[in-house]
Amino acid sequence: MEDLQADLSASGLTVSTTPEKGRCLLSIKDFSPGEVIISQEPYVSVPNNSAVHSRCEGCFRSSNLKKCSACHVVWYCGSTCQKSDWKLHRLECNALSRLEKERQKSLTPSIRLMVKLYMRRKLQSEKIMPTTARDNYNLVEALVSHITDIDEKQLVLYAQMANLVNLILQWPDINVKEIAENFSKLACNAHTICDGELRPLGTGLYPVISIINHSCLPNSVLVFEERLAVVRAVQHIPKGTEVLISYIETAGSTITRQKALKEQYLFTCTCPRCIRMGQYDDIEESAILEGYRCKDDGCDGFLLRDSDDEGFICQQCGLVRNKEEIKRLASELKPLSDKATMSSSSHYLEATSIYKTIEKLQTKLFHPFSINLMRTREAILKILMEMKDWRAALTYCKLTIPVYQRVYPGFHPLLGLQYYTCGKLEWLLGETEDAVKSLTKAADILQITHGTNTTFMKELLFKLEEARAEASHKRSSKDE
Numbered sequence: 001m002e003d004l005q006a007d008l009s010a011s012g013l014t015v016s017t018t019p020e021k022g023r024c025l026l027s028i029k030d031f032s033p034g035e036v037i038i039s040q041e042p043y044v045s046v047p048n049n050s051a052v053h054s055r056c057e058g059c060f061r062s063s064n065l066k067k068c069s070a071c072h073v074v075w076y077c078g079s080t081c082q083k084s085d086w087k088l089h090r091l092e093c094n095a096l097s098r099l100e101k102e103r104q105k106s107l108t109p110s111i112r113l114m115v116k117l118y119m120r121r122k123l124q125s126e127k128i129m130p131t132t133a134r135d136n137y138n139l140v141e142a143l144v145s146h147i148t149d150i151d152e153k154q155l156v157l158y159a160q161m162a163n164l165v166n167l168i169l170q171w172p173d174i175n176v177k178e179i180a181e182n183f184s185k186l187a188c189n190a191h192t193i194c195d196g197e198l199r200p201l202g203t204g205l206y207p208v209i210s211i212i213n214h215s216c217l218p219n220s221v222l223v224f225e226e227r228l229a230v231v232r233a234v235q236h237i238p239k240g241t242e243v244l245i246s247y248i249e250t251a252g253s254t255i256t257r258q259k260a261l262k263e264q265y266l267f268t269c270t271c272p273r274c275i276r277m278g279q280y281d282d283i284e285e286s287a288i289l290e291g292y293r294c295k296d297d298g299c300d301g302f303l304l305r306d307s308d309d310e311g312f313i314c315q316q317c318g319l320v321r322n323k324e325e326i327k328r329l330a331s332e333l334k335p336l337s338d339k340a341t342m343s344s345s346s347h348y349l350e351a352t353s354i355y356k357t358i359e360k361l362q363t364k365l366f367h368p369f370s371i372n373l374m375r376t377r378e379a380i381l382k383i384l385m386e387m388k389d390w391r392a393a394l395t396y397c398k399l400t401i402p403v404y405q406r407v408y409p410g411f412h413p414l415l416g417l418q419y420y421t422c423g424k425l426e427w428l429l430g431e432t433e434d435a436v437k438s439l440t441k442a443a444d445i446l447q448i449t450h451g452t453n454t455t456f457m458k459e460l461l462f463k464l465e466e467a468r469a470e471a472s473h474k475r476s477s478k479d480e
């Protein structure tokens, strides 16, 4: 711990403890928006491989892959990744090779992550792999597990998973109870590794990044550059402030966010957004994000239940919406949502048609800033992009932007990415001036959240330059 404190203080950080949150990471210097606060390679990581889609164990890329010829489980993109993973994979390879084919196929990322965790610990304790202040098993031991707070069903599941790890490792004197507790640690400390566009690629354990606590109004953001976890400030962080990231999707109402945090991370959030729970502005926000729309199409008031529980009253114009009508619309929606989830991956036209019916019903039912409606439009946008229907995709992308601005304020990567999609579509459709505006907004946000050095950001900045050059060329040809 002393080593870690010394190492962190050189980066302007320190670890402290509070009774409410346990350990926390504090700044001991000012950080500006966009500045890297801390970065860390994973202690262990695994890609989300499936029968149809695999990734390199080293860099998570999905092109030019070759399977390890001994275990037939792990993939590599080339000799560089294979060599750098060899010390660890040599142990894993032996263990995986002993398994029956069917068992190999059913290995989940969590099981593989745990097997790799034990192997890394062994290699470091035998000094075959080096340790540093930020890279040692003591940091994993210090992670919270909440083992005494989880329910019986979950405990049984962890025990079964621990038995499977034990069976794979076949090490004498292994502590199966400790493995089960480590699964509980993974549940509240491991991170989903995403690409620049926030698509999930795998899972990793970053024991120093795991010291950072949650806020629904965070001052920092966690992104990944391949497997490297990078935390950047999204606002000015004065010296002596706690560094906070968001663990969850922050678009939901306070009740939804609190439920998600309690279920996975077993705590009650008291951030500045959550502390307002039950106050009028919080009730208003929930009613807008997850509630119903006014009967009058021209009114964008939010609705609250009336005192007799007969219906919902618009807080702007006073019109009452009947409970039965709302129930009827909701019951029409339910089977459609199930149908849409099942059809979307294969039949684009069928899926678009179902989602558009859902959108129509949701437009009648929910507030215009509803998250449900936003999700449906995101789903339609995704399918239209797959179908390369750029014009319709742009229409849907634009429909989501006002909701994104509301639910992802400030330097939020999701807002930046949505502007980026808009800009790329406008560029493809020859709407160059609009493309410049959208790509500029995307770059303004994503330079803060993602930095400027990654391939992803270089591509965005290059596109913006191209769009600017073409826009100025178009303007000058018009003038002639």
Ligand SMILES: C[S@@+](CC[C@H](N)C(=O)[O-])C[C@H]1O[C@@H](n2cnc3c(N)ncnc32)[C@H](O)[C@@H]1O
Binding pocket: 020, 021, 022, 023, 024, 142, 143, 144, 146, 188, 189, 210, 211, 212, 213, 214, 215, 265, 266, 267, 268, 269, 270, 271
């Ligand atoms: C990834 S760990 C963060 C570091 C942790 N505080 C520690 O001592 O190691 C996640 C756990 O930290 C605690 N935590 C994180 N954010 C919190 C918050 N805003 N309020 C209370 N507890 C929090 C919860 O116990 C949660 O399960």
